[in-house]
Amino acid sequence: MxxxxxxxxxxxxxxxxxxxxxxxxxxxxxxxxxxxxxxxxxxxxxxxxxxxxxxxxxxxxxxxxxxxxxxxxxxxxRERKPMVFRPQAEFRPRPYTPEMDAFMTEHQGRDPEQTIEVSIAEPTAEVAKRLQLKAGQLVVARRRVRYLDGEPFNINDSFFPLDLVRDTPIMRPESIAEGANEVLASLGYRQVRAIDELYVRMPTPDEVRRLELAPGTPIGYHVCTGYTEEGKPVRVAITVLPGDRHVISYERRRETPADES
Amino acid sequence: MxxxxxxxxxxxxxxxxxxxxxxxxxxxxxxxxxxxxxxxxxxxxxxxxxxxxxxxxxxxxxxxxxxxxxxxxxxxxRERKPMVFRPQAEFRPRPYTPEMDAFMTEHQGRDPEQTIEVSIAEPTAEVAKRLQLKAGQLVVARRRVRYLDGEPFNINDSFFPLDLVRDTPIMRPESIAEGANEVLASLGYRQVRAIDELYVRMPTPDEVRRLELAPGTPIGYHVCTGYTEEGKPVRVAITVLPGDRHVISYERRRETPADES
DNA sequence: TAGTGGTCTAGACCACGCC
DNA sequence: GCGTGGTCTAGACCACTAC
Missing domain, CATH: 1.10.10.10 (Winged helix-like DNA-binding domain superfamily/Winged helix DNA-binding domain)
Incomplete structure (x- = not known):
């Protein structure tokens, strides 16, 4: 004008x-x-x-x-100071030692905490499909928010068929020293295979609240389904990674990276 | 009121x-x-x-x-119909056959195309750092947009040190039948290791334009750096994956998925 | 108290695709 | 031409925080 x-x-x-x-x-x-x-x-x-x-x-x-x-x-x-998230660090050698915990060891020198809520719930369609549950079957949900220096860092929700983990340490809302997968293994459900899916999308209002996300922050939505030798799915782990706090990093060897033609 | x-x-x-x-x-x-x-x-x-x-x-x-x-x-x-993006599909066995191309085989029955632009350019700081270039060293940039059924599907930009690939098929703006990595290998720069980084963020206006993104569409930003046996970085491939068109999926075996404690 | 951003109103003109 | 969403104006009141 x-x-x-x-x-x-x-x-x-x-x-x-x-x-x-x-x-x-x-x-x-x-x-x-x-x-x-x-x-x-x-x-x-x-x-x-x-x-x-x-x-x-x-x-x-x-x-x-x-x-x-x-x-x-x-x-x-906005300032970005992403932490490194290494999927392969999620594979830990046995026997398990607490020092190897992926979450703790990736961020030495900072101050990690987590909140844990355990509930028995009807599975979402997403979880029911991956655990191959029949209608009416319930799951145990272990919902965690991990904090670094008091700031929410990621969400990690794991779901197990209720039948498998009733009256086990998995149902207690506290850290599992040996890891939930060892508990499953000791019950005869050792996981030998996992399928990972990673989605990139904007967060839901619920995720914005739990992770205290600023507007304009997308998330990585990582779904890991673990299977036993017999092919039975026994666990779904959903990790929500705020885009402004994570770099997902991994390394590959011995083969030629393609990505080309 | x-x-x-x-x-x-x-x-x-x-x-x-x-x-x-x-x-x-x-x-x-x-x-x-x-x-x-x-x-x-x-x-x-x-x-x-x-x-x-x-x-x-x-x-x-x-x-x-x-x-x-x-x-x-x-x-x-909005309707979402994501395609599956499999990082492990980017590892292809040798000898190479065109039928194995990750991009082509993942989407059978649809209509894949790509545009290719090749230029000699000063590297961005991001690329220069990963290729360990000195000031003034130039790179060859192969910029591609891949289309499926006429819709932009992803961006794939590869960068090579100019010294390594001068006067090779990598510098021609057309498909490389045997793959750029085979060209590098035949020059004595076979890649045996790759480091992958995946960022989740909102797109730049340039990415919005090239991929015809709708507002509210985040992207996965995948940086793959390939190294030779001697540890020399010879290639950086940057893939931009629209969140509404991709699921990144991979499978792991033989080890226990952790993600738990 | 002053100044910041957050919300909301009321009304205007425009470009575009369809009929 | 009509209805749609896209843009812009002008002005108001509010909540919060630093001073």
Whole structure:
């Protein structure tokens, strides 16, 4: 419109121009991680648009996961400090020693904790299908939220057929020293095979709440189904990994990586 | 406000109530995948708020990836039909046969295509670090977009040190029958080890454009670095996997899956 | 108390696809 | 032409936090 000292930038709608401009400033370091953005009022003046338009531009960046709003202080460039999540570290040699625990050892020097809730529940369709349960069969759900330095780090929910684990340590809401898989093995259900699925999606409101996720944070949804020698599924573990706190890393050997043609 | 036949729902702000209500209808099947939502005008009447508030509620669902807007027709419940992406399928046995190509074989019955662009470029910091390049060293970039039934399916960009692949088939913008890794191997750079990293994040505007992503679609960002026997990195492959088109699936054997304690 | 972002209203004009 | 969603304006009130 009839602006005066109004900042002129690229093409497209106003909100696109503004978000593109700010995104560029974030990319080139003009706005460094952790830096505070101008206030909505300042941006309103700077670009010569109304506050609603400025907010629309900022919403774009919020939903891209680039900035966060810390009300009523202002908007800040988001800082990422992902932890490494190693699927192969989830394979631990026997005999088990507590020092080998994947969760504890991956993050030495920080302060790991976890909450555990155990319940008997009807399985979701997703779990029932993978455990090959018949209608009416119940499962034991061990729901955990793992924390690092007091911040939620990931969700790890495991499900077992109730018939298999009734009156075992798996049903107690506390850490299992030898690991739930050893308990299953001692019951005659040693797992020799696992199928992993990894989905990438936006979190549900429930996941946002449990993991205290900022808007614009996608998640990795990792479903691991464990089978016995006989092919019986005995355990489904679902891990929810916030995209801003994880890198999933693994190593392969001896064969030629393809990915090419 | 002083509404009349206004739909009353839960707690929170109006936009939260409205988006919660619609999300529930999507979850319980009242609004099935592919179904058309009421128009903004209808929702405005139904909930007794202004159009701006209705749009704020719909924006929440769009950014959760639950609905898409098909202008100027209306909003629709999003349908997901993910393809399976198997990292282990990326290991192919030698001798290579075209029928084994991971991309082709995983999707039989559909119509795969790809575009290839090859350029000599300065590496990004990300690539330079993984290839252990010195300042000024250039790379060959092979950028591909893979399509299935005419729809973009994923991005696969590979980077090679220019010194290694000058005047080889890798520099031609066309399919390499035997695979780029075989070319590298024949040059004396057979890869025996790979390190994989998988990040989960929202796409950049460039990725949105190349993959024609709907808003609210997160991506998996897969970086694979291949090393020779001597530990020299010779190739970085970056695959961008739209969350709405992929399930990453793999299988493990012989060891006990942990994920438990 | 001042200033921040969060929410909501009321109204306007536009581009696009369909009829 | 009509109805759809996309954009933008102008103004209001609120909750929260730092001062």
């Amino acid at each position: 009839g602006g005066m000292a109004v900042k002129k930038v690229g093409r497209g709608t106003y909100k696109q121009q503004i978000s593109d401009d700010l995104r560029q400033q974030i990319a080139d370091g003009t706005l460094a991680p952790g830096a505070k953005l101008p206030t909505e009022a300042q941006l309103t003046d700077e670009y010569g648009v109304t506050r609603g338009t400025v907010r629309a531009a900022l919403d774009i960046l919020v939903n891209e996961g680039l900035i966060v709003s810390k009300r009523p202080v202002g908007y800040f460039v | 002083g509404g009349m036949a206004v739909k009353k729902v839960g707690r929170g702000t109006y936009k939260q109530q409205i988006s919660d209500d619609l999300r529930q209808q999507i979850a319980d099947g009242t609004l099935a995948p592919g179904a058309k939502l009421p128009t903004e005008a209808q929702l405005t009447d139904e909930y007794g708020v202004t159009r701006g508030t209705v749009r704020a509620a719909l924006d929440i669902l769009v950014n959760e990836g639950l609905i898409v807007s098909k202008r100027p027709v209306g909003y629709f419940v």
